[in-house]
Amino acid sequence: MFSLTPVLVAVVCILIVWIFKNADRNVEKQAREPRARAESRPWVDEDLRDCTDLHEGEEDADEWHQSEETVDHIPFCPTRYSEEEMVKRSQEFYALLNQRRSVRFLSNEQIPMEVIENVIRAAGTSPSGAHTEPWTFVVVKDPEVKHRIREIIEEEEEINYTRRMGNRWVTDVKKLRTNWIKEYLDTAPVLILIFKQVHGFVETGKKKVHYYNEISVSISCGLLLAALQNAGLVTVTTTPLNCGPRLRVLLSRPTNEKLLMLLPVGYASKEATVPDLRRKPLEQIMVTV
Amino acid sequence: MFSLTPVLVAVVCILIVWIFKNADRNVEKQAREPRARAESRPWVDEDLRDCTDLHEGEEDADEWHQSEETVDHIPFCPTRYSEEEMVKRSQEFYALLNQRRSVRFLSNEQIPMEVIENVIRAAGTSPSGAHTEPWTFVVVKDPEVKHRIREIIEEEEEINYTRRMGNRWVTDVKKLRTNWIKEYLDTAPVLILIFKQVHGFVETGKKKVHYYNEISVSISCGLLLAALQNAGLVTVTTTPLNCGPRLRVLLSRPTNEKLLMLLPVGYASKEATVPDLRRKPLEQIMVTV
Numbered sequence: 001m002f003s004l005t006p007v008l009v010a011v012v013c014i015l016i017v018w019i020f021k022n023a024d025r026n027v028e029k030q031a032r033e034p035r036a037r038a039e040s041r042p043w044v045d046e047d048l049r050d051c052t053d054l055h056e057g058e059e060d061a062d063e064w065h066q067s068e069e070t071v072d073h074i075p076f077c078p079t080r081y082s083e084e085e086m087v088k089r090s091q092e093f094y095a096l097l098n099q100r101r102s103v104r105f106l107s108n109e110q111i112p113m114e115v116i117e118n119v120i121r122a123a124g125t126s127p128s129g130a131h132t133e134p135w136t137f138v139v140v141k142d143p144e145v146k147h148r149i150r151e152i153i154e155e156e157e158e159i160n161y162t163r164r165m166g167n168r169w170v171t172d173v174k175k176l177r178t179n180w181i182k183e184y185l186d187t188a189p190v191l192i193l194i195f196k197q198v199h200g201f202v203e204t205g206k207k208k209v210h211y212y213n214e215i216s217v218s219i220s221c222g223l224l225l226a227a228l229q230n231a232g233l234v235t236v237t238t239t240p241l242n243c244g245p246r247l248r249v250l251l252s253r254p255t256n257e258k259l260l261m262l263l264p265v266g267y268a269s270k271e272a273t274v275p276d277l278r279r280k281p282l283e284q285i286m287v288t289v
Numbered sequence: 290m291f292s293l294t295p296v297l298v299a300v301v302c303i304l305i306v307w308i309f310k311n312a313d314r315n316v317e318k319q320a321r322e323p324r325a326r327a328e329s330r331p332w333v334d335e336d337l338r339d340c341t342d343l344h345e346g347e348e349d350a351d352e353w354h355q356s357e358e359t360v361d362h363i364p365f366c367p368t369r370y371s372e373e374e375m376v377k378r379s380q381e382f383y384a385l386l387n388q389r390r391s392v393r394f395l396s397n398e399q400i401p402m403e404v405i406e407n408v409i410r411a412a413g414t415s416p417s418g419a420h421t422e423p424w425t426f427v428v429v430k431d432p433e434v435k436h437r438i439r440e441i442i443e444e445e446e447e448i449n450y451t452r453r454m455g456n457r458w459v460t461d462v463k464k465l466r467t468n469w470i471k472e473y474l475d476t477a478p479v480l481i482l483i484f485k486q487v488h489g490f491v492e493t494g495k496k497k498v499h500y501y502n503e504i505s506v507s508i509s510c511g512l513l514l515a516a517l518q519n520a521g522l523v524t525v526t527t528t529p530l531n532c533g534p535r536l537r538v539l540l541s542r543p544t545n546e547k548l549l550m551l552l553p554v555g556y557a558s559k560e561a562t563v564p565d566l567r568r569k570p571l572e573q574i575m576v577t578v
Contacts, residue, residue: 073562076390080556081521083401090407090520097414097512101365112372118379120575124568125386126511127526133569140578212528215507215549219526222415222511223386231379232370237416237508239501251578260504267369273362279413280422286409289429289540 103234105272119227126220129211150185188264195257392523394561408516415509418500423486439474477553484546
């Protein structure tokens with residue numbers, strides 16, 4: 001038997017309190033961490049943050065197989081050109097695409113809707129993970145809806161510029177001589193908003209995974225840009241930051257669709273300018289083994 | 290003053306030990322969590338998992354401005370066609386792209402390298418976040434390297450099929466009537482491996498953020514697919530799962546480059562078949578407002 005002195009009682013009490021506090025801190029730390037991480041990443045679209053579970057499930061399988069179980073396989077015999085023709089065609093196609101520039105100064109002239117339909121048909125020929133075709137192209141012609149889109153984007157942009165962004169972002173943006181006024185959203189005769197369907201639905205209503213949906217829709221946008229260039233229309237590739245949810249609601253798109261890109265489409269205005277940039281030469285982008 | 294009985298000592302000891310254990314568990318839980326999350330996502334490429342910090346930093350800024358600070362702005366006057374011409378061109382371009390199919394049966398005939406250079410030049414005209422042009426196209430012609438690539442991909446595929454994947458994945462794959470034999474990796478005269486540069490370097494050697502690098506490189510792949518189709522060549526869009534790091538090392542690419550896609554390129558073999566799939570009609574992919 002031994003007896004407890006007040007000093008020992010005090011030491012034991014302090015010890016217990018200290019241990020408890022530490023345990024609490026761990027719990028607190030855990031709870032706070034995701035928030036802290038989110039706050040340190042102001043540049044990631046808030047809508048994308050909300051759908052982590054969907055984003056996680058989106059990448060699967062290595063080949064982009066069609067998902068149809070019982071589909072027939074049929075012979076395929078594509079067009080074949082002579083080697084000379086191939087070289088000529090590839091040169092001409094490069095020359096066509098090489099004239100493309102991102103244009104922020106658009107004329108308000110109307111453009112033929114048949115052309116818009118055809119360029120979207122062309123975009124719809126893109127390959128997609130498991131042939132899910134996870135894209136929706138929303139074509140906005142209505143001046144009021146265009147203006148409402150502009151308001152939403154400019155509001156969010158102003159917040160991005162003035163509040164959300166850290167020093168790095170502000171420095172980067174300064175270099176770009178840009179601001180949050182997007183006149184082309186009003187003047188372009190057509191805005192194409194491209195939504196990726198992060199998942200689909202099977203007949204029973206259950207969610208169907210859309211493998212590689214973001215990559216698929218981006219490839220499809222590549223085809224769209226080529227088709228626009230081929231038709232003599234101009235655009236600028238934009239990804240409105242943090243506007244996805246508000247634009248989705250404005251355009252009545254379902255929650256499984258997330259805004260990936262917005263392309264204002266039209267003719268270049270007479271005063272259009274572009275930055276005098278060069279592209280990397282072939283030897284900087286191609287390696288042969 | 291009060292005295293301590295052995296029972297009280299025991300209770301205090303148990304209490305202290307219990308509190309300590311709890312605190313440990315919290316720490317352990319924290320440490321384990323990322324691992325557990327990773328393990329529950331077998332379909333996400335392991336290489337991509339390793340670069341969370343880079344991935345987090347990759348999305349920034351809403352417009353894809355050029356980053357050059359002092360670049361001049363010059364007038365831009367793109368080619369303009371009559372409305373009739375626009376409609377015709379857009380129809381023809383759609384017809385061309387609509388003939389494209391993913392082809393897994395490739396002939397071993399050689400193809401003109403000038404065409405490969407031109408299609409990669411065309412891909413290099415893609416827009417990119419802040420004009421970073423974050424792509425590297427590795428063209429593999431060497432039969433031994435192609436075979437080594439095949440070995441790596443088939444090894445990883447077999448592991449994917451038999452070990453890594455959960456029930457859902459195995460069920461999905463069963464439907465696809467596929468296996469991990471990729472003969473086209475040997476027979477295709479050319480493999481194009483597309484790497485995304487998740488960051489670059491500024492002159493001082495510091496990392497330079499590559500905004501939207503995955504979307505940019507995917508758009509560029511869209512242009513590449515269009516260019517291949519235009520030249521009369523076929524391919525299949527693949528994203529070899531978990532092979533990125535080994536293929537990167539095999540091809541001596543730097544650590545800031547991650548494999549995004551692999552395209553075997555050539556002519557279709559005489560026995561080529563494709564699944565008898567349909568594409569969604571325009572009204573399913575386009576919405577007008």
